[in-house]
Amino acid sequence: MSTVAHPFRRLLLPAGALLGAAFVGIQFIHPPLENPPVTGDFQAPVAVKNIVQRACYDCHSNQTNLRWFDKVAPVYWQVSDHVREGRAGLNFSTWQSLPPDAQKAKLWEAVNQIIAGAMPLSEYTLAHPAAKVSAQDVAVLKQYVASLAHNPPADSAKLNTAARQYRHWQPAAAKPAAVPVAPNGFAFLPDYKNWQAISTTERFDNGTMRVVFGNAVAVQAIRDKHINPWPNGTAFAKVAWDQLADAQGNVSPSAFKQVEYMLKDDQKYAATKGWGWARFKTDKLVPYSKDALFTTECISCHQPQQHNDFVFTQPINH
Ligand code: HEC
Ligand code: HEC
The missing domain is CATH 3.50.70 (Chalcone isomerase)
Structure with missing residues (x-):
C-alpha cells in the first residue's frame, strides 16, 4: 500500500517546484522605476510638508522610496504602475512649475481625495500603515489650504x-x-x-x-x-x-x-x-x-x- 505514492503528491511536488521557479523567474522582469531629478519641490510649513511627504511622496514625487516588499514581483508591477500614474496626475517634485492658482486647485483636490478616502490608495496603506492620514492631519491640511486663499478685505x-x-x-x-x-x-x-x-x-x-x-x-x-x-x-x-x-x-x-x-x-x-x-x-x-x-x-x-x-x-x- 505504502509503495503507491498518492497521485496528488505526485502532481503537487512538480507543481510546487514550477511555481517556485516561476516566482524566481519573474523577479527578473523588472521594468526600471527611476527617480528623475527634483526640479521644484513642494514648499509648505513643516507640519503640512511632513504629512504630504509621509503619505503621498511614494507615488506623487520623484523621491519614491520602495521598501523591500514593494520590490518583489508581482507586487512590484502594481507598485510601479501606481507610481507612474500617480506622478502623471500630481508630482510634488515639479510643484514649482505649476502656476499659483493651479497649485491651489491641486491642493484642494488633494484634500478632497483624502476626505473621500480615495487617497492614499488603500492597497498601499495596508502595507504602509505609517502613510495613513488621520483626522488631525486632515484638519492641518484644510487649514493650510484655507490660509492660501486669504483674500484681502474689500473696500x-x-x-x-x-x-x-x-x-x-x-x-x-x-x-x-x-x-x-x-x-x-x-x-x-x-x-x-x-x-x-x-x-x-x-x-x-x-x-x-x-x-x-x-x-x-x-x-x-x-x-x-x-x-x-x-x-x-x-x-x-x-x-x-x-x-x-x-x-x-x-x-x-x-x-x-x-x-x-x-x-x-x-x-x-x-x-x-x-x-x-x-x-x-x-x-x-x-x-x-x-x-x-x-x-x-x-x-x-x-x-x-x-x-x-x-x-x-x-x-x-x-
Ligand atoms: C500607492 C500610490 C499612491 C499614494 C501613496 C497616493 N496616491 Fe494619489 N494617486 C495614485 C494613483 C495611481 C493615481 C491616479 C489614478 C487614480 O486616480 O486612482 C492618483 C491620483 C491622485 C490625484 C488625482 C490627480 C489628477 O489626476 O489630477 C490626487 C489629487 C491624489 N492622487 C492625491 C494624493 C494625496 C494627497 C496623497 C497622499 C495623502 C496620495 N494621493 C497618495 C497613487 C497614490
Ligand atoms: C477640484 C475638484 C473638482 C473639479 C476639478 C470639478 N469638480 Fe465639480 N464638484 C467638486 C466638489 C467638491 C463638489 C461638491 C460641491 C462643493 O463642495 O462645491 C462638486 C460639485 C459639482 C456639481 C454639483 C453636483 C455634485 O456632484 O455635487 C456639478 C454639477 C459639478 N461639480 C460639475 C463639475 C464640472 C462640469 C467640472 C469640470 C468642468 C467639475 N465639476 C470639476 C469638485 C470638483
Missing part, C-alpha cells in the same frame, strides 16, 4: 459693485445673444435659476460661495430616493460667486464666477461616466477649455464619488 466701492452684480444675476441675468456651447457639445441650460437649490456651501479654499441646483427630475429622484444611480434626465448646476469680506469680516457674494453642469444620460454620455459635463465662466458665460478633454478634469476630481454616481452633493432628507 466699499468693491462691495457696492459686488452687490450690484449679485442683484443683476438674481432676477433675470441678461440672456446671452446666442446659447454658448461647451467644446464637448453641451449647450448652456439657461433654466437652472428656476431649479431647486439642494445645497449651499462655502468652499474653504478660494473664497467662493456656491449653490447646487437640481432640476425637476433630480428633485423627483430625491423624493423617490432613487439617487444611485440618478435617473436619465437628472441635471445639476453648481453656481459659484466670488466672496468678498469687508474690514469687519462680513462676507457677501460678489462677481458671478461660473456655472457648472452635470446632465445624466447613460447612453449619450457613456464615455464620460454617464454624465454630460460643462462649465461656463463669468457673466459672459465663456465655455471653459478649448477642447473636450476638460471632462477628464471634472471626472478625476469627482472620482472619489464613483460609488455615489459621481455626485458629491448628498441631498438632505426631509
Whole structure:
C-alpha cells in the first residue's frame, strides 16, 4: 500500500517546484522605476510638508522610496504602475512649475481625495500603515489650504459693485445673444435659476460661495430616493460667486464666477461616466477649455464619488 505514492503528491511536488521557479523567474522582469531629478519641490510649513511627504511622496514625487516588499514581483508591477500614474496626475517634485492658482486647485483636490478616502490608495496603506492620514492631519491640511486663499478685505466701492452684480444675476441675468456651447457639445441650460437649490456651501479654499441646483427630475429622484444611480434626465448646476469680506469680516457674494453642469444620460454620455459635463465662466458665460478633454478634469476630481454616481452633493432628507 505504502509503495503507491498518492497521485496528488505526485502532481503537487512538480507543481510546487514550477511555481517556485516561476516566482524566481519573474523577479527578473523588472521594468526600471527611476527617480528623475527634483526640479521644484513642494514648499509648505513643516507640519503640512511632513504629512504630504509621509503619505503621498511614494507615488506623487520623484523621491519614491520602495521598501523591500514593494520590490518583489508581482507586487512590484502594481507598485510601479501606481507610481507612474500617480506622478502623471500630481508630482510634488515639479510643484514649482505649476502656476499659483493651479497649485491651489491641486491642493484642494488633494484634500478632497483624502476626505473621500480615495487617497492614499488603500492597497498601499495596508502595507504602509505609517502613510495613513488621520483626522488631525486632515484638519492641518484644510487649514493650510484655507490660509492660501486669504483674500484681502474689500473696500466699499468693491462691495457696492459686488452687490450690484449679485442683484443683476438674481432676477433675470441678461440672456446671452446666442446659447454658448461647451467644446464637448453641451449647450448652456439657461433654466437652472428656476431649479431647486439642494445645497449651499462655502468652499474653504478660494473664497467662493456656491449653490447646487437640481432640476425637476433630480428633485423627483430625491423624493423617490432613487439617487444611485440618478435617473436619465437628472441635471445639476453648481453656481459659484466670488466672496468678498469687508474690514469687519462680513462676507457677501460678489462677481458671478461660473456655472457648472452635470446632465445624466447613460447612453449619450457613456464615455464620460454617464454624465454630460460643462462649465461656463463669468457673466459672459465663456465655455471653459478649448477642447473636450476638460471632462477628464471634472471626472478625476469627482472620482472619489464613483460609488455615489459621481455626485458629491448628498441631498438632505426631509
Ligand atoms: C500607492 C500610490 C499612491 C499614494 C501613496 C497616493 N496616491 Fe494619489 N494617486 C495614485 C494613483 C495611481 C493615481 C491616479 C489614478 C487614480 O486616480 O486612482 C492618483 C491620483 C491622485 C490625484 C488625482 C490627480 C489628477 O489626476 O489630477 C490626487 C489629487 C491624489 N492622487 C492625491 C494624493 C494625496 C494627497 C496623497 C497622499 C495623502 C496620495 N494621493 C497618495 C497613487 C497614490
Ligand atoms: C477640484 C475638484 C473638482 C473639479 C476639478 C470639478 N469638480 Fe465639480 N464638484 C467638486 C466638489 C467638491 C463638489 C461638491 C460641491 C462643493 O463642495 O462645491 C462638486 C460639485 C459639482 C456639481 C454639483 C453636483 C455634485 O456632484 O455635487 C456639478 C454639477 C459639478 N461639480 C460639475 C463639475 C464640472 C462640469 C467640472 C469640470 C468642468 C467639475 N465639476 C470639476 C469638485 C470638483
